[in-house]
Amino acid sequence: MKNVRNNFGTHFLAQLVIPCGSRLLSWKDLRFLKRVSNKGSVPAWFTFLFNLVVASNSSSLFVSPQFKIPNSHTVASILFIDISRNYLFNPQWAISFNRNTNSFLVGRVIITYPALHNEALISHWIASSVDDLLSEFSACQGCASAIPRSSTSKTLLKRCSSEKCFSYVLLSSLIRYPTKPRTYIHTETHSVSLSASLGYAKSLLLFHFFAPARFFFMNNQVSRISNIQLSSSVSTLYIDGSFLPFPSHSIPSMVYAWTAIDSDGFILESHYNTIPSLFPSALRSEIFALLHGLDSLPQNSKITVTTDCAHLISLWSTYVDAPFIPKMLKEFNHLLWSSARAIIS
Structure with a gap:
């Protein structure tokens, strides 16, 4: 119970709700989907979670508005019809x-x-x-x-x-x-x-x-993190991020920067900023620089991203350049990675 209270967050709840994020999955569904153990009765932590997030007087397990999870962060395992035996009985x-x-x-x-x-x-x-x-x-x-x-x-x-x-x-x-x-x-x-x-x-x-369609609406109408509009001539995006420790700054912070360059090597735009954070890290700064730079690009852009962060490159191939896996929800920066995936989509 203490663990649920202390670590309750999106990376935990996103695995326990339906794909649209509005309803808590029943214990039967969670068992079938193998997101919980298939043995024993309903545990106390699930009852506690139910009482915490489900809206009062909701017999259909709808969660309260403050706990609704964006569908870009939920887990959806979609299987399509098997057409390998066309024109044959295949129930x-x-x-x-x-x-x-x-x-x-x-x-x-x-x-x-x-x-x-x-x-x-x-x-x-x-x-x-x-x-x-x-x-x-x-x-x-x-x-x-x-x-x-x-x-x-x-x-x-x-x-x-x-x-x-x-x-x-x-x-x-x-x-x-x-x-x-x-x-x-x-x-x-x-x-x-x-x-x-x-x-x-x-x-x-x-x-x-x-x-x-919902991702498209979200990325073009609301929740943009950048107010910069780059031109379509951008060919390369150089990104960098750093962690500013407490002695060198008033509070522990992250700083990020990116530079947009065209095919002739001319600098079109540069941007940098500081982000106060309770849990700053150099990797998170680098990911935010990537996210801010991507959000500044026009639609249908095709660019090369240049970074000196090997960890970002390895995580990119795991979380962005591959089909969605629930493991991403355990990554500390999963919200930033999910946002990057949504922009690219």
């Missing part, structure tokens, strides 16, 4: 979003047809409750969007004894529903229990569809 659970009706569809992908129509035949399953924290579904017995049963292969109908309602869905609107590979369908009740909650699956799908 896999999926969730889709219809942009026209703003509705979700959970079902079992039966066959994928990538050619011409780029779509999949999917059976329709309905959530047994309006509570997004649950994961129980029942086979739809027929609805307005279903294709005529006569147009479905009889061989498929024999293999899908529980399903009665089928429809075609675009592959681009589908992702895999987070669940175990082998999920048992109760043939007597035509019901199934998937591993992850419906709320988590919805958040994962919406994150996949709309996070890039």
